Amino acid sequence: MPEINLLVKGKVLAYYSENKYVYYKKGMLYLYDGKHNKITNLENNLFKRILSKFSIFRRLFRLEPRSAIKLNENEILFTCQGFIFNLNFNNKILKKEHKFRPGMTSPLYLTKYQDNDGNLKVIYGEYFSNKAGDKVSIYKRNGNLWHKIYTFKKGTIKHIHNIIYDEDNNYFYIFTGDDDIESGIWKADCDFTSVNLIRGGKQIYRSCFGAIINKHLIYATDTPLEQNYLISLNLETYEIEKISKIKGPVIYGARSSDKIIFSTTVEPDSNIKGIRYLITKKRGKGVLDDCSYLYTYSIKEKLSIVLSIKKDFLPVGLFQFGTFQPITYSSEIIAYNMGLKKYKNTTIKFGGK
Structure with a gap:
């Protein structure tokens, strides 16, 4: 096991350096710049402020931020509880910039x-349960305003897992799920006037995380139903190659300067429905054991397991899946631990300096 440094007790949203990062802890937003400075309360509601002090309620009611990106040296966007927030931590100004559709709390990723x-x-x-098979849309930020730029027709997909940008060729690759017919990889031009399915119809094309490396889309599958793999999709021929089996489905990952980092997820058997899904401890067939595995992959170093930690005792569906949530930064590996036995509610760092 590598040497692990406990970066902060809380969830890092934006990491600039070891001496500068923004994090969430118990309903508050903080800036670390050598000292831990309070920025502002995330919660305006007194009841939620009280609930956010306790880990079990943050997990049950999904009170923590999920996705976040840096806009510049003083400003970030993050998603939480049905909104996109804009935080200028230099001026300590927090604004709700955009509201998601009803029933949606957060996308898995901002791109x-x-x-x-x-x-x-x-x-x-858009990422939501979508039991009715409604239309699913993609939104784009211009200035601080958000506009709908593309919509999948009703019944085409359940939801969108991620959108990967190909900066060399100015294309986007869209990951969709969840059933076989809904799972696919779509290619879109720069203005989304042309969106076409390039691979789909099987769980092997169901993914949440990927990155473009050497004209290949390297992605990890995200299925609780069958064996999961790290896959290489040739972006010229659209042929796929299985790089390696992995220990479970992957939701979260990040790209550093020289590698990709991703984590398997401990989640329930999706064949179980209703209230039983929320409280069951039965794993899906594609989840090989009760541990979350943090992987790294590069062309030179290949695939390796950096760390594994067992899921805690709480029901997975009700109190969130057990996983690491990696953060992109240089050659270091930084990840937040969710629902795992060790380093609970803590951002850890290892590798690099």
Whole structure:
């Protein structure tokens, strides 16, 4: 096991350096710049402020931020409880910038990129339970306003897991799920006027995390139903190659300067429905054991397991899946631990300096 440093008791949202990062802890937002400085309360509601002091309620009611990106040296976006928040931590100004559709608490990822004029843009795909098979849309940020730029027709997909930007060719790759017919990898041009399915119809095309490396889309599958793999998709021929089996489905990952980092998830058998799904401790067939595994992969170093920690005792569906949530930064590996026995509610760091 590598040497592990406990970076902070809390969830790091944006990491600039070991001497500068923004994090969430018990309903508060903080800036670390050598000292731990309170920025502001995330919660305006007194009842939620009280609940957010306790880990079990933060997990039960999904009170913690999920996705976050850096806009610049003083400003970040993050998602939480049905909104996108804009935080200027230099001026200590927190604003609700965008509200998600009813029934949606957060996308799995926010994707940022530069357009042809060099302007920073952010997009996300709608992620919600969608039991009725409704339309699913993609939104784009212009300034601090959000606009719908593409919509999948009703019954096409359940939801969007992630959108990967190919900066060399100015394309987007969209990951969708969850059933076989809904699972796929779609290719979109820069303005989303052309969106086409390039691979789909099986669980092997169900993914939440990927990165483009050497003209290949390297992605990890995300299925509780069958064996999971790290896959290489050739972006010229669209042929796939199985790089390796992995220990479970993958929701969260990040890219550093020289590798990708991702974590398997301990989650229930999705064949179990209703209230039983929330309280069961039965794993899905694709979840090989009760541990979450943190992997790294690069062309030179190949695939390796960095760390594994067992899921805690709480029911997985009700109190969130057991997993690491990696954060992108240089060559260091930084990850927040959710629902695991060790380093609970803590951001850890290892590798690099």
